[in-house]
Amino acid sequence: MITNRKQRPISAEQQLLAHHIKPTFQRLKVLEFLSKSCIHPTVDMIYRELVATIPTMSKTTVYNTLKSFVDKGIVSSLMITGTEARFEYVRQSHHHFICEKCNSIMDIVIACPHAVKRSVGGHTIKEQHGYFKGICADCAKKEAVNEAV
Ligand SMILES: [Zn+2]
Ligand SMILES: [Zn+2]
Numbered sequence: 841m842i843t844n845r846k847q848r849p850i851s852a853e854q855q856l857l858a859h860h861i862k863p864t865f866q867r868l869k870v871l872e873f874l875s876k877s878c879i880h881p882t883v884d885m886i887y888r889e890l891v892a893t894i895p896t897m898s899k900t901t902v903y904n905t906l907k908s909f910v911d912k913g914i915v916s917s918l919m920i921t922g923t924e925a926r927f928e929y930v931r932q933s934h935h936h937f938i939c940e941k942c943n944s945i946m947d948i949v950i951a952c953p954h955a956v957k958r959s960v961g962g963h964t965i966k967e968q969h970g971y972f973k974g975i976c977a978d979c980a981k982k983e984a985v986n987e988a989v
Contacts, residue, residue: 843931859912866897870905871929874915880926880936880945918945919972933968939976948972955978 844850846857852871856863869890879885887902900940907929909915920938926945937949958965977982 842845842871842929847932854912859914861914863906866901867905869894870902871909871914874909874927875929877928878947880918880928882924882926886927910932918935919947920969926974929949930986935978938971938973940973940978941975941979944976944978948978 841849844855846958850858852868852875853863856867856870861867865971870884870886873886873890874881876949881889882917883899883903883906886906887897887899890902891897906915906917910917914930915927916930918928918936920926920936935950937946937948938944939946939949952968
């Protein structure tokens with residue numbers, strides 16, 4: 841679901857208009873896809889999903905659309921894998937967990953003492969990013985099964 845900054849549900853079209861972005865068909869589809877996704881997809885993943893039903897979709901369009909969404913603060917890009925940008929629809933801030941085996945990125949909701957403060961050590965906080973790296977529950981389970989065999 842798409843929500844505005846006050847966490848109220850709005851349509852994809854309203855969200856784009858509120859950010860002075862022309863709501864073209866392809867931009868709406870990219871935004872709708874991201875708002876439903878929880879896998880923090882790459883440009884490639886988004887493109888492959890959308891081109892299956894929208895043959896006119898191009899990778900360049902997906903890329904340019906994401907860039908303008910990030911510029912306007914509708915979407916955030918995560919660079920935590922070190923090799924590729926992953927994208928997510930901006931909701932309340934949260935931490936991430938990245939699995940070094942399967943490369944999945946999951947949302948982790950933890951209370952961060954700095955989240956409620958607006959500054960740290962005299963520096964003004966505008967954004968916060970935090971992540972953990974390790975083995976996800978699924979991969980840990982698979983490893984346990986393999987070792988048992
Ligand atoms: Zn994993
Ligand atoms: Zn996230």
